[in-house]
Amino acid sequence: xxxxxxxxxxxxSPGERVTLSCRASQSVSSSYLAWYQQKPGLAxxxxxxxxxxxxxxxxxxxxxxxxxxxxxxxxxxxxxxxxAVYYCQQYGSVLVTFGGGSKVEIK
Amino acid sequence: xxxQSGPGLVKPSQTLSLTCVISGDSVSSTSVDWSWxxxxxxxxxxxxxxxxxxxxxxxxxxxxxxxxxxxxxxxxKNQVSLLLKSVTPEDTAVYYCASxxxxxxxxxxxxxxxTLVTVSS
Numbered sequence: 001x002x003x004x005x006x007x008x009x010x011x012x013s014p015g016e017r018v019t020l021s022c023r024a025s026q027s028v029s030s031s032y033l034a035w036y037q038q039k040p041g042l043a044x045x046x047x048x049x050x051x052x053x054x055x056x057x058x059x060x061x062x063x064x065x066x067x068x069x070x071x072x073x074x075x076x077x078x079x080x081x082x083x084a085v086y087y088c089q090q091y092g093s094v095l096v097t098f099g100g101g102s103k104v105e106i107k
Numbered sequence: 108x109x110x111q112s113g114p115g116l117v118k119p120s121q122t123l124s125l126t127c128v129i130s131g132d133s134v135s136s137t138s139v140d141w142s143w144x145x146x147x148x149x150x151x152x153x154x155x156x157x158x159x160x161x162x163x164x165x166x167x168x169x170x171x172x173x174x175x176x177x178x179x180x181x182x183x184k185n186q187v188s189l190l191l192k193s194v195t196p197e198d199t200a201v202y203y204c205a206s207x208x209x210x211x212x213x214x215x216x217x218x219x220x221x222t223l224v225t226v227s228s
Contacts, residue, residue, distance in 0.1 A: 032211075043203055043218035044218060089152070091211075096154040101151070
């Protein structure tokens, strides 16, 4: 399953709302989709799994939704520390795949 | 916590070897699986394979590296290892070990710090 993320890069101000898209080439079974945040020089960090469940230490300004082929990650109020690349990952098929990432820059 | 180690430079045609020491969990846990993932500018994030214990050891791997990859668990050292044979410059990447709930629930909750491996003579 190929995951296409958009936009590629966006630049926003603190406090703004941002929605990132992840579109799958075929339906992701059981909404087995996760989102990760990656900052330079660090490993990805799990934010969301099962399309909408927050990981233990994920702030509640992050939310995920979607099903089938269309998924979104929303950051309700951007904080300076949210500057990062965000990846989606599907685990509904035998071969786990990742999207190409969306880079969020803070003005 | 996952702590990786291994050489950062490997010559073409040789074998890449990395180790991931596990703390806070057992490599033999029946509710976790242990994966290797790599990241490069050209290939992005790519899952390579995993091992897990469910009354016996299982492994599976991505088609892209099948036949070259070996993932093993060492219960005496509570660690997993990655061997990737016959490497080429295309295998240059940051390699991560990662763990997740396992079975069909294959997201990655914990990650190692990453090891940049360069394949060059």
